[in-house]
Amino acid sequence: MVGYPAIELVRASLGRYSITGIYQGSVGLRNYARLVEQDALPTVLVNTLVWVVLVVGVTVLISLALAQLLDAPFPGRRLVRWALIVPWAASLIMTSKLFAWLFDYYFGLLNRVLTATGILAAPVDWLGDDATVMGAMVAVGVFVSLPFTTYVLLAGLQTISGEVYEAARVDGASGLRAYRWITLPLLRPALLVAVVLNLIYVFNSFPIVWTLNDRNPGFAHDTMITYMYKIAFKSALRDVGLAAAVGVVNVGLILIAVIAYLRVARWREEPV
Amino acid sequence: MAAVLLAPYAVMLSTALKPEAELRVTPPRLLPVEWRPQNFRTVLRDPEFQTWLSVSLTVAFASTALVIVAAAPAAYYTARHRFRGRAIFLFLVLVTQMFAPTALVVGLYREFFELGLINTYTALILVNAAFNLAFAIWILRAFFASIPREIEEAAAVDGCGRAGALLRVVLPVALPGIVTAAIFAFIAAWNEYIVALTLMTDASMRPLTVGITSYVTAYVQHWDLLFAASVIAIVPVVVLFALIEPYLVGGLTAGSVK
Numbered sequence: 001m002v003g004y005p006a007i008e009l010v011r012a013s014l015g016r017y018s019i020t021g022i023y024q025g026s027v028g029l030r031n032y033a034r035l036v037e038q039d040a041l042p043t044v045l046v047n048t049l050v051w052v053v054l055v056v057g058v059t060v061l062i063s064l065a066l067a068q069l070l071d072a073p074f075p076g077r078r079l080v081r082w083a084l085i086v087p088w089a090a091s092l093i094m095t096s097k098l099f100a101w102l103f104d105y106y107f108g109l110l111n112r113v114l115t116a117t118g119i120l121a122a123p124v125d126w127l128g129d130d131a132t133v134m135g136a137m138v139a140v141g142v143f144v145s146l147p148f149t150t151y152v153l154l155a156g157l158q159t160i161s162g163e164v165y166e167a168a169r170v171d172g173a174s175g176l177r178a179y180r181w182i183t184l185p186l187l188r189p190a191l192l193v194a195v196v197l198n199l200i201y202v203f204n205s206f207p208i209v210w211t212l213n214d215r216n217p218g219f220a221h222d223t224m225i226t227y228m229y230k231i232a233f234k235s236a237l238r239d240v241g242l243a244a245a246v247g248v249v250n251v252g253l254i255l256i257a258v259i260a261y262l263r264v265a266r267w268r269e270e271p272v
Numbered sequence: 273m274a275a276v277l278l279a280p281y282a283v284m285l286s287t288a289l290k291p292e293a294e295l296r297v298t299p300p301r302l303l304p305v306e307w308r309p310q311n312f313r314t315v316l317r318d319p320e321f322q323t324w325l326s327v328s329l330t331v332a333f334a335s336t337a338l339v340i341v342a343a344a345p346a347a348y349y350t351a352r353h354r355f356r357g358r359a360i361f362l363f364l365v366l367v368t369q370m371f372a373p374t375a376l377v378v379g380l381y382r383e384f385f386e387l388g389l390i391n392t393y394t395a396l397i398l399v400n401a402a403f404n405l406a407f408a409i410w411i412l413r414a415f416f417a418s419i420p421r422e423i424e425e426a427a428a429v430d431g432c433g434r435a436g437a438l439l440r441v442v443l444p445v446a447l448p449g450i451v452t453a454a455i456f457a458f459i460a461a462w463n464e465y466i467v468a469l470t471l472m473t474d475a476s477m478r479p480l481t482v483g484i485t486s487y488v489t490a491y492v493q494h495w496d497l498l499f500a501a502s503v504i505a506i507v508p509v510v511v512l513f514a515l516i517e518p519y520l521v522g523g524l525t526a527g528s529v530k
Contacts, residue, residue, distance in 0.1 A: 069273075076274070082514055083274035086281055086506075089513040091463035093481045094502040097488065098284050101495055107300045109283055116299075143280075206466045232378050233470070243378050 031245040038242075040219035040227065048203070048223040050134060052257070055141035055202045059149050060195060066146065067153035068183075088147035096211035099140045103127050103212070127212055133221050137212050141202060148201075149194045156190020157183070192265055196258055203254050224250050281506075288312070288499035295495050311500040321501060323476055324483030328505075330393055331468075331479055332461040335400035339408045339457040340450060342401070347412030348442070352421070362410075377470045384471055391474040399467050404457040411456070415449025416442070452516045459509050480505050 035041065070081060087095060102110050103126040111123035126136045160183065168178045184191075209226045219227055224246060232243030283302070287295070288311055290304040315321050350358055380399060381390075389395040419442060427437035443450075465481045472478050475486075480501070487498035 066273075080274045080277075081517060082510075083277040085513045085517060086278060086510055089459060089509040090281070090502075090506045091465065091481050091509075093463075093465045093485065094284075094506060095280070097485065097498060098280055098502070101287065101499075102280060102283060107296060109300050109302065112299050146277075229377065229466075232381075240378060240382070247376070247378050 031241045034242060035245045044219055044222050044224060044227045047221060051138065051223050052199065052202050054138045055145060056195060056198045058142045059145040059198060063146055063149035063153050066150045067157055070154055071157045084147045084150060087144050092144060092207040093211065095144055096140065096207045100127065100211055103136055127215060130220065133213060137208055140208050140212065141205065145198055145202060149198060152194040153187065153190050156187045160186045195261060199257050199261060200254055284499045285503055287495055288503050290496055292496055311496050315497055315500045315504065320483065324478055324480045327477060328462060328479040331396045331400060332458050334397045335461045336454050336458045338397065338401040339404045340454055343405055343408035343412055343453065344450065347409045348416050351413045351416035377466055380467060381470050391472055391477045395471050396468055400461040400464055404460050408453040408457055411453045412449055415446050419445050455512050455516045459512065462509060
């Protein structure tokens with residue numbers, strides 16, 4: 001089920017298709033050569049890098065704090081946990097539409113709140129302005145990635161027994177030092193899973209960029225995934241072969257990113 | 273903190289309760305001046321919405337059933353038996369997770385185009401089941417593995433037989449795990465967007481996630497209806513999710529520590 005389309009994807013990336021999708025024979029690696037020549041490619045690659053690094057990085061940092069907080073009992077913890085579930089349970093496309101509405105230049109509440117409180121002097125066209133649209137998308141990306149990440153880290157925290165901390169306290173380590181030298185190392189397996197899965201999910205995330213960026217023409221703010229989709233189904237190109245080449249490059253990039261991360265994580269493991 | 277997480281959805285609800293004229297006032301107001309719960313009735317009575325809902329329900333239920341039927345035996349077997357290639361099998365299962373649907377839509381489209389399954393329930397059910405299988409196997413395996421083998425053996429000795437032991441002892445004990453995996457698969461299928469967007473080109477075969485976006489396009493802007501429909505789609509899922517919340521932490525560790 002996953003295998004066949006994967007093979008088909010590679011085959012398609014080596015073929016030529018008419019605008020209506022009829023296979024017209026193999027062209028070898030020419031689609032890849034054409035992909036490299038696309039003017040939009042460097043922009044899209046940079047966008048993808050910024051998108052993945054920022055979303056995963058910020059998400060993990062906030063989630064670490066959130067998980068720590070949720071690990072300790074406090075009044076209303078149940079409520080916060082339930083609240084945390086909502087962005088996870090809500091469909092991505094609905095959340096994306098919701099944020100498109102909140103970011104709206106004229107009628108969005110975000111501008112209203114920011115200008116009323118004096119943080120902004122004038123309303124900003126968040127999704128129409130080249131300078132802010134990526135930031136807006138990253139914010140939404142972080143928002144929807146938080147629940148899953150926090151839960152994975154929380155699960156990791158709960159496997160650390162209290163005795164370890166007691167021992168640390170006896171030895172005089174507490175607070176930040178205990179966190180740095182005990183919690184973080186013990187949390188590594190969970191952190192690894194959280195980062196790797198997030199890398200994959202965020203890289204492949206489609207609805208957010210698709211929805212928040214739909215007013216902007218061209219490929220100026222597309223990531224690889226929406227770029228691929230536009231090439232295959234939406235743009236004037238309508239080129240299945242070229243899109244499939246993007247798809248194959250995508251999978252390759254994910255693999256490289258994941259392997260690179262695993263390398264770095266392992267490498268750090270040794271000195272500790 | 274709960275407030276920060278919920279604030280956007282509160283806006284969703286309040287917008288869903290506004291009359292259309294109030295959507296376009298500047299400056300925008302948080303709460304409606306005139307409350308309009310009728311928006312929900314309008315959506316529920318919209319024949320298009322009913323179609324989307326039934327497509328979503330069909331796909332989500334059928335693919336969930338398929339996932340559990342396929343994942344439970346695989347998970348049980350890998351949890352109980354050490355066989356050659358077991359680690360490879362489990363790793364391969366995880367690799368399928370790496371090929372997120374988005375990366376494969378082009379291939380999927382061609383696959384189903386050639387099979388003549390574009391715009392069919394079968395296509396969407398199969399794809400959803402396939403993409404949720406990996407997660408289900410991992411979660412279920414952990415649950416099965418945590419059931420002591422002795423319980424099963426004792427039941428078999430007591431005259432249940434192997435099949436009986438499986439049915440009467442193991443399955444009930446593993447039920448929380450099965451429910452967790454099922455709800456997970458259901459939610460994923462319920463929220464799936466990109467594959468449905470690609471494979472269901474016929475307006476009458478669209479699920480909710482794709483369908484509701486037609487409330488707001490370049491030509492019509494019914495944000496009130498869009499959000500009313502979204503609220504209707506989100507609430508049951510949040511309730512389901514809240515039900516499995518206690519197992520969520522356990523299920524995720526099981527996958528992560530192994």
